Amino acid sequence: MNFLESRFVKEVSEITDNMYHQGWDERNGGNISYMIDEEYVREYFPKDVFVRDIPLGFTADEVLRGKYFLVTGTGKYFKNIIKNPEANLGLVKISDNGQVAHLLWGYKDGGKFTSEFPAHLMSHAVRFKANPNNRIIMHTHPTYTICMGACLPADEVIFTRKLWKSNTEAVVVFPEGVGVLPCMVCGTTEIGEATANKMKDHRLVTWTNHGIYGAGNDIDEAFGLIETVEKTAQIYMLTLGHVVNEIPDEVIIGLAKLWNLKMMPGVIEEK
Numbered sequence: 153m154n155f156l157e158s159r160f161v162k163e164v165s166e167i168t169d170n171m172y173h174q175g176w177d178e179r180n181g182g183n184i185s186y187m188i189d190e191e192y193v194r195e196y197f198p199k200d201v202f203v204r205d206i207p208l209g210f211t212a213d214e215v216l217r218g219k220y221f222l223v224t225g226t227g228k229y230f231k232n233i234i235k236n237p238e239a240n241l242g243l244v245k246i247s248d249n250g251q252v253a254h255l256l257w258g259y260k261d262g263g264k265f266t267s268e269f270p271a272h273l274m275s276h277a278v279r280f281k282a283n284p285n286n287r288i289i290m291h292t293h294p295t296y297t298i299c300m301g302a303c304l305p306a307d308e309v310i311f312t313r314k315l316w317k318s319n320t321e322a323v324v325v326f327p328e329g330v331g332v333l334p335c336m337v338c339g340t341t342e343i344g345e346a347t348a349n350k351m352k353d354h355r356l357v358t359w360t361n362h363g364i365y366g367a368g369n370d371i372d373e374a375f376g377l378i379e380t381v382e383k384t385a386q387i388y389m390l391t392l393g394h395v396v397n398e399i400p401d402e403v404i405i406g407l408a409k410l411w412n413l414k415m416m417p418g419v420i421e422e423k
């Protein structure tokens with residue numbers, strides 16, 4: 153079977169096209185990595201034959217060694233993936249020593265994985281340990297989320313509270329809250345480590361003045377988390393300075409009780 157026809161390539165091509173049309177992924181903005189179980193890889197590649205090796209530039213966590221990832225390429229445009237997946241995506245296997253990505257498929261024009269692969273792989277390791285069903289790390293540049301981060305202190309309790317107080321869906325979709333990083337140099341192992349550290353407690357992490365990361369068992373979960381933050385940030389920004397009806401704390405507590413959710417501590421005072 154041809155990997156180009158696989159559901160994995162189809163899913164990533166369709167969601168990146170969707171995200172481009174949301175206006176979130178200008179130029180080469182955004183990146184996605186999709187951990188694919190070996191049994192599915194074998195349907196397309198009966199044995200490992202590597203096209204070339206690409207150094208990672210850091211050492212991947214032990215839980216990721218021998219694992220396969222479908223990853224967007226660095227410098228590639230989300231808008232182009234659906235037209236030419238083989239040039240814009242790559243399928244890699246993490247080497248036994250965690251230092252190399254063996255390329256099985258893709259990056260056809262000599263490219264390589266996203267510059268944010270440290271943040272992706274470090275986040276995968278943390279999320280996988282928290283939840284062995286996690287498969288997706290998704291990064292994008294949603295406009296209103298970036299605006300909201302610029303208007304608030306880089307503080308996850310404040311950011312989460314403003315989201316929960318703006319849209320009744322927010323606490324239901326992300327009761328564990330949103331992790332927030334200050335503005336940092338991106339594409340580094342340092343921002344990767346900082347992101348992964350927040351991913352211990354959150355499936356969502358914002359990068360102030362840059363964008364957001366979402367994690368999920370599948371593309372729908374990661375995308376759904378991010379689109380709920382972005383929709384809520386849009387509500388927040390459009391009403392900024394005009395709010396008369398902010399969601400009362402009692403309603404947020406009531407929603408959490410109704411859905412049996414464990415809320416991020418310190419955001420809403422339980423009376």
Ligand code: 13P
Pocket residue numbers: 180181182183224225226227228265266267268291338339
């Ligand atoms: P890449 O083109 O390397 O994926 O980088 C895009 C981006 O969003 C940087 O944060």
Ligand code: ZN
Pocket residue numbers: 181182291292293338362363
């Ligand atoms: Zn980015």
